[in-house]
Amino acid sequence: MNDFPIENLPYGAFERDGDVHLGVAIGERIFDLHAAARARLFDGVCDPGVLQASVLNPLLEKGREVWHGLRSRLQALLSDEQEAGLYVDGGDASMRLPVAIGDYVDFYSSENHAANLGRIFRPNSEPLLPNWKWMPIGYHGRSGTIVIDGTRVVRPNGQRKPSEASTPVFGPSTMLDIELEIGFITGAQSIFGLVLVNDWSARDIQAWEYQPLGPFLSKSFATTISPWVVTMEALQPFRIAPSQQAPSPLDYLRIPDDASYDIKLSVELQSARMRERGVAPVTISRTNARELYWTFEQQLAHARSNGATIRPGDLFASGTISGSDPSSYGSLIELTWRGTKPLALPGGERREFLEDGDEVTLRGWCERDGLRLGFGSCRGRIVPRDQVAAGTSSHDR
């Protein structure tokens, strides 16, 4: 089952000959945009320098017309077999962050997720706060610690205050969690495409630090994104009507032709013991981007409503996406209800939160009328800090 038919053509960056090249995924291979631009295959469509950059930002600045022209040219080119030097084997490629991300915003746009956290943290009050249905709630995250699929995630240290203690303690987080999200990357004037986002979260650090200014160090140690940016143009067949919103949003959040997207999402977990015994990862959650209450366009309209500049290459993540059924929750704190209902793993292991050696993989794909396109994987393995000090590789492929 391949994520990258000719209808997809997502953009990424990979190492080649000691350099970083932009590329497009096609089947099991990567079409090298740098080499193809050098061969003047995009003349009249796009300045070769744009495609010979090491990040997508110059292309993001170009805007829709160039993006569309490039996609058309790529579809024509890739229908014919090109010379072998223009391709590399996708399985062998070392992928790099495709975008120099300026600012990173994380929203909180799934109603089920927000209500679940309300029930867990504020059991005696309304699950949703009064502002939630009036605007896409969000905050700024740390763009400098965004990493790509396959990068190891070091268990963060931090302050936590055990409920029975009178003073906080400092040390490795004992409530390390995932957040299954989709993020959009901005271009000039509009959204360029989407990636999978795992906003790793230390719930014990978060609980102690987040009042009154929101999450800070509980989130800023690592955020993993998938390596391929799936374009909005490729996703057009998977547009669906947005969910009904009540109360009706204020005017600036009413977007003509607004859309949700039917994107299936899953979370797989494999423990170190499962890996050692050759046991395949288990799927611990299945959900869908259609569960988002606020659309990507509404999130963007809100983010710029105060006059803020949005740069090409900014990342806006959706917030954890949870459905209504417990099997569709997008974080462990919901799946295990703050650790009170541990997950059973093959071989008798149980999980409240992530253990060292656990590897989590997010996947996303669209299917309709025989057409399937996917996002690749968004994967990270948890390692303890001392193992990093000992000099192991930061990548695990």
Next chain:
Amino acid sequence: MNDFPIENLPYGAFERDGDVHLGVAIGERIFDLHAAARARLFDGVCDPGVLQASVLNPLLEKGREVWHGLRSRLQALLSDEQEAGLYVDGGDASMRLPVAIGDYVDFYSSENHAANLGRIFRPNSEPLLPNWKWMPIGYHGRSGTIVIDGTRVVRPNGQRKPSEASTPVFGPSTMLDIELEIGFITGAQSIFGLVLVNDWSARDIQAWEYQPLGPFLSKSFATTISPWVVTMEALQPFRIAPSQQAPSPLDYLRIPDDASYDIKLSVELQSARMRERGVAPVTISRTNARELYWTFEQQLAHARSNGATIRPGDLFASGTISGSDPSSYGSLIELTWRGTKPLALPGGERREFLEDGDEVTLRGWCERDGLRLGFGSCRGRIVPRDQVAAGTSSHDR
């Protein structure tokens, strides 16, 4: 009274010949580092390319030894009169952002400020939340909307919910405020220097949006910094003992030889009417960086305690600095106690929050044993959005 004696030598960036050059402020002039590097005046001290960049980031990456060597060479050079082509008149220069800022973090490290906001927003509970004395509370801001001294600030639109209303409204903020702060800029492994920071804040938007993830659009429309980065090396004579901290901080926040800094700070306000009548700005607050409970080194130690990467060129602001006396509060919400005690301006005007046309200038300086060095100004004038649409200049000098 000049901010820039030879003991200061702060770094900035300015336009020259259609290009952006790095420079050092000396007296009323700017010493052009780009031109001086071309003239090979730093051979053996610093690669000329580093000083011919348009931002300080390559110099920030070099670390303390290079910074110290450069300062020594500059002090030697500037003691002699150099050829006139190496200087430009500081008054005529168009300054630019001196640093390509990666991530921007805003702390909340003044006890008086945090307690005042607690008293204003949560009058029936403890002014400080339980975590405040255990860690420097902070959050990530928007680096893409950081602007330089003199850039006009457009009044932001946003959602606010009047207390008597059942639904929120969208429109220009009616509670536009300042925050008087100092920020540090990171280099490789250590802090390079300090700037003044005005973290403009829309209190009405903030009150409605900030639960549970903290401030977002109420802060992300503009943050102004002063144009000159005053180095930590220049500030050594103004190190003072940090304030006593009780409870005693956890080990990772105990920094050997930690220091606070004796930096005097002021806020000046001039309304449009005052400007028209030739009335000079009035000082509405005087305070000092020594009022910070958490030091810069503690803030940095906290920010990296979870394993987060800190890049050369990240900005960490202190949070609003308020003293204990009402005349030393660093924001209008404190100075006017949420608008209940308006400020009286010359000519009979009153201010609860900022009006269109108001110009606010932050200043900072150190004085000791006849030595004085300063930060220059951090200034912004409020303009309504429709005036911007009409095409006025974004700069006002």
